[in-house]
Structures are given as structure tokens and as C-alpha cells.
Amino acid sequence: MPDLLCIPFRKPLPLDLVQILSTIIDQSFYQSSSMFKNDLIQINDTRSKISQLNVSEQDLGILQKYSSIILRLIDYFPENPNLTFEWTEFLNPKPITYKSTSFSFEFENVLYNIACMYSSLGVQVFQKTNSESLKKCCHFFQLSAGFFENCTTNDSVDDDKETIQGLVYIMLAQAQEMVWLKSVIDGKLKDLTVAKLAFQVSRYYLSSLNFINRSSTKIIQRDWQVNLKSKMNYFEAIAYYRYALYLEHDLSSSTNYGLKIKCLRHCQALTETIKLPDQLEVENFVTIVNKVLKTFERDNDLIYLQNIPDALDSNLIIPMSMVKPINNISGITKSNHILQDLLPVSVLETATAFKKREREYVENSLINVIEQLSKLLNDRYDTSTLHSDIPVNFKEPLPKRTFFKIKDILQSTFPISRKEVDNILKEVSQMSDDIVDLTENKYRSRYGPKVWNLIPFKELNPKIFENLANFKKYNEQAELVDRITLETFEVIDQNLLCNPLLLPESTHPLFVEMNQIISERRLKMKEILLKFEKHSILPEILALYKKKHNLNGIENVYSDYLNFYNLDFRYVSNQKKINDHLIEKIDANAIVVDDNEENSRIQDPRNIFIEDYKHSYELFKQVELKIERGLKFYDDLRNNAEMLKQMTIDAIDDYKIKTNALVKSLS
Numbered sequence: 001m002p003d004l005l006c007i008p009f010r011k012p013l014p015l016d017l018v019q020i021l022s023t024i025i026d027q028s029f030y031q032s033s034s035m036f037k038n039d040l041i042q043i044n045d046t047r048s049k050i051s052q053l054n055v056s057e058q059d060l061g062i063l064q065k066y067s068s069i070i071l072r073l074i075d076y077f078p079e080n081p082n083l084t085f086e087w088t089e090f091l092n093p094k095p096i097t098y099k100s101t102s103f104s105f106e107f108e109n110v111l112y113n114i115a116c117m118y119s120s121l122g123v124q125v126f127q128k129t130n131s132e133s134l135k136k137c138c139h140f141f142q143l144s145a146g147f148f149e150n151c152t153t154n155d156s157v158d159d160d161k162e163t164i165q166g167l168v169y170i171m172l173a174q175a176q177e178m179v180w181l182k183s184v185i186d187g188k189l190k191d192l193t194v195a196k197l198a199f200q201v202s203r204y205y206l207s208s209l210n211f212i213n214r215s216s217t218k219i220i221q222r223d224w225q226v227n228l229k230s231k232m233n234y235f236e237a238i239a240y241y242r243y244a245l246y247l248e249h250d251l252s253s254s255t256n257y258g259l260k261i262k263c264l265r266h267c268q269a270l271t272e273t274i275k276l277p278d279q280l281e282v283e284n285f286v287t288i289v290n291k292v293l294k295t296f297e298r299d300n301d302l303i304y305l306q307n308i309p310d311a312l313d314s315n316l317i318i319p320m321s322m323v324k325p326i327n328n329i330s331g332i333t334k335s336n337h338i339l340q341d342l343l344p345v346s347v348l349e350t351a352t353a354f355k356k357r358e359r360e361y362v363e364n365s366l367i368n369v370i371e372q373l374s375k376l377l378n379d380r381y382d383t384s385t386l387h388s389d390i391p392v393n394f395k396e397p398l399p400k401r402t403f404f405k406i407k408d409i410l411q412s413t414f415p416i417s418r419k420e421v422d423n424i425l426k427e428v429s430q431m432s433d434d435i436v437d438l439t440e441n442k443y444r445s446r447y448g449p450k451v452w453n454l455i456p457f458k459e460l461n462p463k464i465f466e467n468l469a470n471f472k473k474y475n476e477q478a479e480l481v482d483r484i485t486l487e488t489f490e491v492i493d494q495n496l497l498c499n500p501l502l503l504p505e506s507t508h509p510l511f512v513e514m515n516q517i518i519s520e521r522r523l524k525m526k527e528i529l530l531k532f533e534k535h536s537i538l539p540e541i542l543a544l545y546k547k548k549h550n551l552n553g554i555e556n557v558y559s560d561y562l563n564f565y566n567l568d569f570r571y572v573s574n575q576k577k578i579n580d581h582l583i584e585k586i587d588a589n590a591i592v593v594d595d596n597e598e599n600s601r602i603q604d605p606r607n608i609f610i611e612d613y614k615h616s617y618e619l620f621k622q623v624e625l626k627i628e629r630g631l632k633f634y635d636d637l638r639n640n641a642e643m644l645k646q647m648t649i650d651a652i653d654d655y656k657i658k659t660n661a662l663v664k665s666l667s
Helices: 017-028 033-049 057-076 103-124 131-150 161-186 191-214 222-249 257-271 279-304 345-385 400-447 462-491 494-498 509-534 538-548 554-589 606-666
Strands: 085-089 096-100
Touching (some): 033 057, 057 103, 096 103, 103 131, 103 161, 161 222, 191 222, 222 257, 222 279, 257 279, 345 509, 345 538, 400 462, 400 494, 400 606, 462 606, 494 606, 509 554
């Protein structure tokens, strides 16, 4: 029944690669583009040829040649804004143009056209009655599926992956169709096997339709979709027809009449939906199905009287795939003769990356180790000569803004907070005095104590007056604490805490010896860094690339290159021994001679300086803690004063209601 589809080529828009690549080479590479003029012309000519393709293995060779060239160019030219590739898609009457500045995009479009070429070659060599032709045709369709599948794996290229995956399944369906057709022509397979082969064709067409319908572009033209759906139904109908014959010939005929009839009726229903160009073959198939069905129905009505199933089991026919995508992209290799003397960007990038690795290696394995050895000596000497209870932040200046902030809080924030609380408490006191004056001095005097029997406001709300007195006392005490804290703050030696500490140098012979070694190490570190700056791995990488045309084995080159630092590693090893020797001498001079702690250390004038620092630092921490607690105290006191004010307002409002009611009753 083959009504085979060949996928139309994408067409590249013309591009002058000679001029564009010449400009890029002149701007980005060491060599001049004139050195590669012949290669650039060859690249441009090959691209021009693929814009006018004929269906032939010769033109397939041109596509493969250009794809090899592109693989080479991808190494040389990363994505470049001066280079824009445009390819037009013809799967729809309204063509779509894709654009990109990447050779990866160009490569994918060439792979796409190779897949299209294989699909067209498959249709070209098709001969329905020739088994060898069918095998070759099947092979071409599988190659086409493989190349289309490769086009779906490149996430860096913006393409309609769903549609291309649909094309993969169209090619697999046509390849499987060739297997089915050969089995029919040869006539050697049983009906059940032929049914499974046909059912797999149908499933492949179903998968293609699912991907096509999932596509966001909906680029596949409508008549193609009708064709695919018709072929899907046609091969499903064939599968159930063959399964019915299998039930008739290979199994006990008398026990499966109901199922045979159901299969043929399903087959009959499917054929009603088929619309294909070769409708005559469909009509012939329908005639055969109707004839067989009529015979089975008559025999069942007169003899077997079996029930017809309501539905068919979805797993009745297990599809059998005999094809798969043939991934032959590994056969496309880089064209080594194109631009073979041009140094690709990757070589320079690799040299830069390895230079970065070299810096990290030198810093971590040499510079940092030497610095740690010197730090270890300093720390060990300080431990042996300085008081052990040095503050954690010693040698790390405190920020001056911290002192400015503390002073502002003590001299401004806290007084303002006290004033705010004092104002609230004065309001509460005034409101309380007013209500007492109104009720006690005015009404009680006017009506007399016997008539004016309202409980005095002060007796009714003792909590208000108790809290008022307490809050006033707290506010007064806080002022005293703040004054003491400010006095303590002013005692602190801010210059000592806020400036880098320069301890007086020790005159002990051990310190002098240690200082001399550390100075020598600083010079050695400068020497190593200077060697690093002057030494370059680029010549070794260039030699490797020119020899192999790739960078395989770069790690071995890098390992050999690092032998340049062998003498420096010996120096570090020797310095470790010197460190151990000096530490032993330091420890020997720090032996306790009596119970007096001062005599247990090498005498060092820096300890007096540290004592001054510790005193100021301890005062600072005390003030810092009081500031933290003071901020919370004033916040809580202010909130409580506001609550007292509200409580007083509520109490006065309630008392006024009672006062007015009593005045009204006495009038």
C-alpha cells in the first residue's frame, strides 16, 4: 500500500562565508585570513552546493562533506554576532525561517537535510515487488530516523523538537512497513507474525501523530496528518484482519468465531475512516474483508451461535518492531585538511584555563604552605611569650562607627527615650489629678460626704497610682545607670581598640632569628610568583595540537610542565624542617621554672601593651552589653507607660459615667 512520504529539504539562505570568516580570522586570530583563502573558498562553494540538492547519493556525499567541514569550524569559531545562518523549513505551505549565529545550528540543519536525503532515497529506490529493493528502502528509512533523532538531542539549538521527533516515527513506520510488505511478498510468515508487524506500523504512525499534535508550531501540513492517520488505521485494520485469519487457520476454528467476527467488524470500521491517494488498494482490501466477514457471520448464525464480544482486548495483538533508528553520525568526522594551521579559540582558551590551574596549584601547594609555616612560627612564639587569655579579636581593630553609635545612644537616644516616658507619665498624673479634683474637691464638697457616696477615684484604682510611682522611679534609676555607663565609656582607650595594633618587637634572639627566616620566605614567595608570571604553558599546548590536531593527552603535558617547580618544592620541604627545629627551641625557652606564671614565659615587653588592650576591651564589652539591655529596657518601659495611659483613660471614662449619673440623681 505504500504511499511513502519523503521529507522536504530545508534550504539555506545565501551567505558569503569567505568574507565573513576572513573578517573573524583577521580580528580574532594570530594568522592572516589570506593564508587560508583557498580553504575559505572551498567552504563557501560546498555550502552553495547544498542549497540546490538533487536526490542522489552524490549529493548525499556533498552534505556529508559539508557536515565534516562544519565539525572542524565549530572548534575554530564560537558563536559570533557577525555570522548569521538562516534556514527555511518547507514542511508547511507557509515556510518558516530559523536563524542563529552558531555553527552548531548550521550543523544540525545539515544533519536534518541528510535525514531528508535518506528519506527521499528510500522513496526513490522503492519497488513494491522487489525484496532487495525493500531491504535497501528499509535501511534508508532507518538511517533517516537516526539522523532526525540526532537533531532532537542538541538543546543549544532552538528547534521544534516535537515535530522532528514526529518525523523520526514517520521514518520508522515506513521502515517497518517495508518489513511488513516483504513478509507479505515472501509469504513465509504466519498470519499472527504478519499481524504483529502490521500493528507495529500502526503504532509508529500513532506515535508520529502524537508528537506532531504536541508541537507548538503545528508546522506539519493538514493533508500529511490525514495521510498519517489513514495509514495508522489502515495498518491496524490489516493487523486485525490477519489476526482473524490466524484464529481461522492456526487455532480451533469452532471456538473463536465470535472473536473472529469482532476483529473483522473492527477492521471494517477502521477502513471507513481511510482516505489515501491509492484508494483502489483500500477498496480491494475492504472487498476481501467484507467477503470473509460475511462468510464468518453466516457460519456463526447457522452453526456455531457464538456471542460476539462487546470490545477487543487492547493487548490482543502485541506489536513486533523489526526496525530502529540507525545512528550513523559517528561516521561524520572532522575535516582535518581545512584550516589545519589555524589555531582555534579552544587552544587559547585551554592555555588560559591551564594557566589558571597553574596559579591555583602554585598558590595552594607553595605560596600558601610557606605562609602557613611562617604563621605557625609566629603563633607558636606568641603562645610562648604572650599571655594566653588574649581577646579573640586581638589584632583586629574595632570599627570606629561602633563607638560613634554607642556615644550617640548614650547622649541622645537614651535621654530622648527617658523624656518620652516622662511626658507620658506626666499626662497620666495630670489626668488623675484632674478627675480627683473634680470629684473630691467639687462634688463631694458641694453635696457632702453622706450624700456623695461614690468611692474616691484613687481608692477605686490603686494600681494606676502604684504603677505611676514605680515607672517614675524606674525612669530616674535608668538616668543614673546611663550616666555611669557614659563615664565608663569615656574611660575606654578608643585609639587602642580602633587602630591596627603594632606591638613592640621582641629583642629575644629567637625572635630575631625567626623574623629573619620569615623575611627570607617573603622574598622566596615573590621569586616563585615571578617565575609563574614568566613561565607559559602555551608553547607546549601548541606543540601538542599541531602534532595531533586535538588536545588529547593535555593532562600528561600539564604534569610534565609542572616539573618546572621541583626546586621550589624542595625548598618548602626544607622549610618544614627549619620550622620543626625553631619550634623545639621556642618550647625549650618556655619551660616553667617556678609557680609564678610570669617566669614561665620568655620575658616580652608586649605583655604590658596587651594588658592595656584587655582592660579597654573588657570595658567596651560591658558598655556594649548595657547598651543592648538599655535599648530593650526603654522600649519595654515606653510600652508599659502607654498601656498605663490607656488604662487611666478607660478608668476615668468609666468614673465620669458614674459621677454624672450620681449628679443627675441628686439634682
